[in-house]
Amino acid sequence: MSLPALFDAAICVLAIMVVFTLLATAINEAIADNLRNLRGKTLAQVIHNLLEREKKRAKGTGQKVSPEPDLVNAFYNRPEIEALMRPRSLSGTITSIRRRPSAIEPRQAALSVLAVLLDPDEMAELEARANQERDAYRALLEQSLSALPIGELNRQIALRKVADLSALIDSEMEEFRTTLDRQRARIEEEYAELIARAQGWYLRSTRKMLFVIGLVLAAGSNIDLLGYTEQLMAEESLPARTEVAKALIEDLEEKGLAGSTDPDQTAYDAAIASLGKLEVPLGWTCVALAEVEGNDKGEGRVKNRGPWLQDLPELACEEGETLSPPSVPQVIGWVLIAFGVTLGAQFWFDLFKKIVDLRTAGSTVTPKPTS
Known part of the structure; x- marks a missing residue:
């Protein structure tokens, strides 16, 4: 894996941590100041x-x-x-x-x-x-x-x-x-x-509260941090494929072939599908009870989980469906987010800025002395 791709993955993960930390900090301030008067x-x-x-x-x-x-x-x-x-x-x-x-x-x-x-x-x-x-x-x-x-x-x-x-x-x-x-x-x-x-x-009381809030937010949103990180690490060629897909889509649209029955429609659909892999694994999904190993209540592990966010998550599952149970890596990711939230937004902002500076830094060319 190249170093720029590693930086890109780190920036995406840090962006998620910044969002969760800001949200948890805002909730904690509202609770500590307005409700508890801590x-x-x-x-x-x-x-x-x-x-x-x-x-x-x-x-x-x-x-x-x-x-x-x-x-x-x-x-x-x-x-x-x-x-x-x-x-x-x-x-x-x-x-x-x-x-x-x-x-x-x-x-x-x-x-x-x-x-x-x-x-x-x-x-x-x-x-x-x-x-x-x-x-x-x-x-x-x-x-x-x-x-x-x-x-x-x-x-x-x-x-x-x-x-x-x-x-x-x-x-x-x-x-x-x-x-x-x-x-x-x-x-x-x-x-x-x-x-x-x-x-x-x-500070100790605030960190305990932030840990609880961060864990609730991570579990409530059902974010798969480790899975998302693994996906980013595997998508080393994602920027290049994105540019190729963008150019292909623009070419098809210019020709007026997008949405038609032309054979090039297959290439168009493939380009759209490749871009769909950029989604963040977030939210709870419903699966059929037949896809779940376990007892009759649907408790257990899901077979063939499939891609996340195929449809918008619903508030309640229909009859014959159950919520997709989280995997062990997902739970570990929730705990990591909860611990990360306790470090505070300033920590993640500083780390985010340093990674971005390293990513955007280029080689310095020393000008030749003029005679």
Whole structure:
């Protein structure tokens, strides 16, 4: 088998994988986002883990923890978090059934965690202590900067690009972090860490769903991937035969012999039949019970399966017929498609592009130097 024919077969198979992957991804997004709200549930698990971790740390440091029994619901009931929720549907606007958000900004999450985790008196004490720390640091800055020589003070004002001493103090205060600020920053870092870990949870859950969807799509369409690949590998001369058949058909049509009783009609029919072999083996077909080995119900293996898609597949078989049972290679092809779908559309797009680039790449001719 020549290399160009091998590339052609690979491109056709990759095109099928791209179609199935895009379809499975679209279905999965519709299910995960609209029906299951998988992102919102994953984020809720992150918030639960964060609250549990901070609760243990707060008790270890002697801080008073809120007596609220369900901290997760208290978190989502805060006004700033409720503002991020949206109704599940149009009826949800009336019934007030709202979906939990799928993303929360880290600083907002840290502020809300502290607000629901700590006892209100403990939180008020932390904020009062933070104000005292800021006032003490501001007084220290004023004393230190006022003691500087005029030349050094002017140099510091110029470096900070401010107008006067008060603006210089405000600029320095922006970098000051109180105990409460450092605690919020630490929670933000832990939140970001849990979010990065949750991406792995979401990816594994998504891949499981994609595998199921891909298997259902492959089995529902009854595609014979391995059979189609084998057919493409065997059709090395297909492009050449296609051009010959095309030229023959055009010649017969120009002569007005297409569809007539002329002997050349046999050549015309043969050309049309050769082009019919390009069909993708897709869809379920009905066969007579007499063609099936097995019991009286028609279960078993089909004799002489014949070409696929001779007629359009029907939704139900007539009396005395049964669906053509799949072969073992077909089932293996379904599983391969299901596994391939889990790799994502971007993987197949990149691979498809690389194969196409290799197929269309030609030899580079180096021009001879001119004298």
